[in-house]
Amino acid sequence: MTNNLGPFTTRRRVLGGLAATGATAGLATGLGTRFAQAQSSAPLKLGFQLHRTGIGAAYGRWYERTTKAALKAVNEAGGINGRPVEVIFEDDGTDAARGPQVLDKLINQEGCELVFGPLFSNVVMATAPRAAELKIPYLVCSETHSVAAGKLNRWTMQPGITDVKSQVRAVAPFIFDTLGKKVTMIYPDYAFGYDHRDFLTQAAKEAGAEIVKLLPIPVTETSFTRYFAQIPRSTEVIYHVMVGPGVLTFVKELGEFYGSNHPKLFGFIDSLEAVNIDTPSLSFLEGTHFWEGDCRYAQPDETEFDKAYRKAVGVNDQGAAINDPKEISTYAHMFSCWETLYVIKAGMEAADYKGPQDRQKFVEAVEAMSDMPASMQHPQGAKRFNGKTHQVFGHQNISQVKDGRLVRIERTSIDAGLYPDETDYTKMSF
Amino acid sequence: MKALLLHLGVLAGLLALNFLAPAYHHAMLARIMVLAVFGLGYNIAFGYTGLLSLGHALYFAAGLYATGLLSQAGWSAGPALLAGVLAGGAIALVSGALALRTAGVSLMIVTLMFAQAGYQTILYYTPLTRGEEGFNLTNAGRMLGPVNLTEETPRYLAALALFAVALLLKLALVRSRRGRVMVAVRENEERSRMLGYDVFRVKLVALTLSGLYAGAAGAAWAVLFGYVGAGFAGIQYSILPLLYTLLGGAGTVLGPFLGALLMFYLIDLTSDVSQSYLFMVGASLLILVVFAPKGILGSLRARGLKWLP
Numbered sequence: 001m002t003n004n005l006g007p008f009t010t011r012r013r014v015l016g017g018l019a020a021t022g023a024t025a026g027l028a029t030g031l032g033t034r035f036a037q038a039q040s041s042a043p044l045k046l047g048f049q050l051h052r053t054g055i056g057a058a059y060g061r062w063y064e065r066t067t068k069a070a071l072k073a074v075n076e077a078g079g080i081n082g083r084p085v086e087v088i089f090e091d092d093g094t095d096a097a098r099g100p101q102v103l104d105k106l107i108n109q110e111g112c113e114l115v116f117g118p119l120f121s122n123v124v125m126a127t128a129p130r131a132a133e134l135k136i137p138y139l140v141c142s143e144t145h146s147v148a149a150g151k152l153n154r155w156t157m158q159p160g161i162t163d164v165k166s167q168v169r170a171v172a173p174f175i176f177d178t179l180g181k182k183v184t185m186i187y188p189d190y191a192f193g194y195d196h197r198d199f200l201t202q203a204a205k206e207a208g209a210e211i212v213k214l215l216p217i218p219v220t221e222t223s224f225t226r227y228f229a230q231i232p233r234s235t236e237v238i239y240h241v242m243v244g245p246g247v248l249t250f251v252k253e254l255g256e257f258y259g260s261n262h263p264k265l266f267g268f269i270d271s272l273e274a275v276n277i278d279t280p281s282l283s284f285l286e287g288t289h290f291w292e293g294d295c296r297y298a299q300p301d302e303t304e305f306d307k308a309y310r311k312a313v314g315v316n317d318q319g320a321a322i323n324d325p326k327e328i329s330t331y332a333h334m335f336s337c338w339e340t341l342y343v344i345k346a347g348m349e350a351a352d353y354k355g356p357q358d359r360q361k362f363v364e365a366v367e368a369m370s371d372m373p374a375s376m377q378h379p380q381g382a383k384r385f386n387g388k389t390h391q392v393f394g395h396q397n398i399s400q401v402k403d404g405r406l407v408r409i410e411r412t413s414i415d416a417g418l419y420p421d422e423t424d425y426t427k428m429s430f
Numbered sequence: 431m432k433a434l435l436l437h438l439g440v441l442a443g444l445l446a447l448n449f450l451a452p453a454y455h456h457a458m459l460a461r462i463m464v465l466a467v468f469g470l471g472y473n474i475a476f477g478y479t480g481l482l483s484l485g486h487a488l489y490f491a492a493g494l495y496a497t498g499l500l501s502q503a504g505w506s507a508g509p510a511l512l513a514g515v516l517a518g519g520a521i522a523l524v525s526g527a528l529a530l531r532t533a534g535v536s537l538m539i540v541t542l543m544f545a546q547a548g549y550q551t552i553l554y555y556t557p558l559t560r561g562e563e564g565f566n567l568t569n570a571g572r573m574l575g576p577v578n579l580t581e582e583t584p585r586y587l588a589a590l591a592l593f594a595v596a597l598l599l600k601l602a603l604v605r606s607r608r609g610r611v612m613v614a615v616r617e618n619e620e621r622s623r624m625l626g627y628d629v630f631r632v633k634l635v636a637l638t639l640s641g642l643y644a645g646a647a648g649a650a651w652a653v654l655f656g657y658v659g660a661g662f663a664g665i666q667y668s669i670l671p672l673l674y675t676l677l678g679g680a681g682t683v684l685g686p687f688l689g690a691l692l693m694f695y696l697i698d699l700t701s702d703v704s705q706s707y708l709f710m711v712g713a714s715l716l717i718l719v720v721f722a723p724k725g726i727l728g729s730l731r732a733r734g735l736k737w738l739p
């Protein structure tokens with residue numbers, strides 16, 4: 001929880017700043033040296049823009065836990081540049097209008113060095129201009145393609161999770177080569193769904209496959225059967241990316257509509273993050289395939305890094321909370337917070353970060369990053385950061401539901417998700 | 431005279447805060463002033479003319495998107511802002527011409543339907559509007575002549591200028607003959623009609639003025655804060671100006687500003703204490719409605735400050 005001391009503290013800070021200015025102007029270095037020493041041992045405060053309430057709350061709960069676990073590990077290993085680290089969490093209500101206000105609060109009231117952590121792209125889009133105005137590094141965990149597409153700014157980066165375009169391009173060959181070449185897409189009728197539509201359509205064109213029907217569904221929809229009637233008989237694969245509270249009904253009605261004789265199904269686990277997949281109402285999904293960023297169920301070849309990360313975050317082998325097996329994690333996405341915190345650590349250490357005056361050096365240090373090997377810092381797997389587009393690339397997992405568990409059947413290469421640069425932020429001024 | 435001094439005093443206080451307010455509150459006040467303009471406009475329709483609309487998000491979004499999309503098309507900030515203001519007024523005029531054939535609960539429903547249709551239209555044209563995700567204005571699109579609105583002080587002063595114009599125009603309106611006719615229509619429609627006033631016309635003018643205010647707020651939001659998104663067209667943004675008005679005092683010139691100020695700080699302070707902050711905000715509003723049904727300034731006016739406009 002934040003420690004809001006209100007305007008008085010800030011006013012005191014302002015007066016302190018004025019006094020310090022006077023002292024610096026009038027006096028010699030003695031005080032300055034002492035101030036620098038105090039600064040160098042003081043905790044580094046990092047701000048986390050958290051979806052604690054609102055539509056992103058299921059993610060927010062786990063993003064907070066993951067970040068706290070990463071923070072503990074960072075501090076136990078000596079912090080950043082030898083300084084202890086604090087993370088201040090501030091709820092944005094998953095609300096675009098509140099996003100910039102939260103950034104202001106974290107920076108101007110809490111004294112954070114930078115802000116990271118938001119998932120929902122509307123919050124990211126609304127907050128990014130404010131980050132640029134205040135010249136604050138803003139590291140998002142959003143999957144939005146807007147970062148790599150050059151729609152944001154020099155201060156906004158996505159070093160902890162791949163974007164939707166990369167994910168879709170990486171899994172597309174599996175869909176078209178293994179499941180079928182005639183695809184009907186069912187997706188939410190808003191920007192996130194449109195990204196899936198556009199990127200898969202493009203990949204289909206390149207692979208000689210065909211999107212036989214596009215079925216956008218309003219996010220407020222509660223009944224889906226009438227949409228299923230529009231799925232062409234020629235469909236070999238249904239590609240679904242449903243999100244929101246209607247997803248369980250969606251699966252149930254799809255099962256009732258098709259029975260056992262249905263086209264192959266490929267979905268994004270976003271639909272079922274924080275939802276127990278091993279329930280009778282989702283039995284229709286048995287045998288179907290999903291994209292996962294990180295594998296919810298511990299796989300037989302689970303790396304030592306993922307094992308240690310899973311334990312540190314408090315998740316069991318089934319992807320649920322160790323102390324409450326009914327509480328399913330958002331495992332496919334939440335590694336992004338862990339990895340982003342470690343990118344922050346690496347960037348600050350590379351920039352010899354001491355305080356706000358080094359924010360630009362920090363951004364440049366992150367832009368200079370490239371290969372990140374699989375490690376405790378990157379438990380999901382190796383990554384490759386593109387400093388020009390501010391976007392990281394990595395492995396994607398394709399899992400199949402077998403006996404109510406998600407079993408990985410393919411892991412794509414980093415190269416499979418690469419695409420030509422669409423922007424070069426390094427040419428943009430700060 | 432007292433009333434004019436009070437309003438000028440508030441504006442002077444806000445100007446002083448430009449130099450005195452700590453950075454966080456400085457930025458927050460800029461947002462509050464823009465949304466207060468939205469509330470001031472809502473109050474013209476609701477507080478002074480008795481038109482309970484649940485569709486003002488449409489007018490705010492009209493200003494927001496007109497300015498945002500024209501800015502994307504290469505228009506400079508000045509003409510884009512003006513287009514945003516006019517878009518809010520034009521949509522209010524057209525939707526009002528149809529919706530004002532109804533009254534009371536029906537008006538609420540019809541205005542809500544218009545706003546929902548607007549919201550869905552924004553989502554439908556996602557390739558253009560980027561739907562829920564929205565889009566950012568370029569820095570060039572946020573230059574008002576030589577004034578860079580991405581910087582703190584120019585942005586604050588621009589918000590204050592907009593708020594000052596909106597506040598003083600509204601003060602003049604409610605003290606004018608037209609303002610008194612609007613109140614007459616609110617108090618007794620039949621009697622106003624009997625006295626020879628064209629009630630439909632009075633209402634339509636009030637709603638259009640209200641739409642101009644909402645459009646101005648939306649347009650200013652796009653340019654001052656650089657973000658345009660469908661979230662601002664949702665039902666929440668039809669409810670917010672109503673809450674600002676109820677909280678500060680319906681039918682008082684300064685009420686929506688006070689309401690917006692309290693709502694922002696209520697959310698800000700309670701969110702530090704509990705993650706159930708929206709419940710706490712709701713409970714606070716409920717208590718206020720029960721114990722001060724006329725809002726804060728409305729209650730003060732009822733208890734002695736009769737001169738409060």
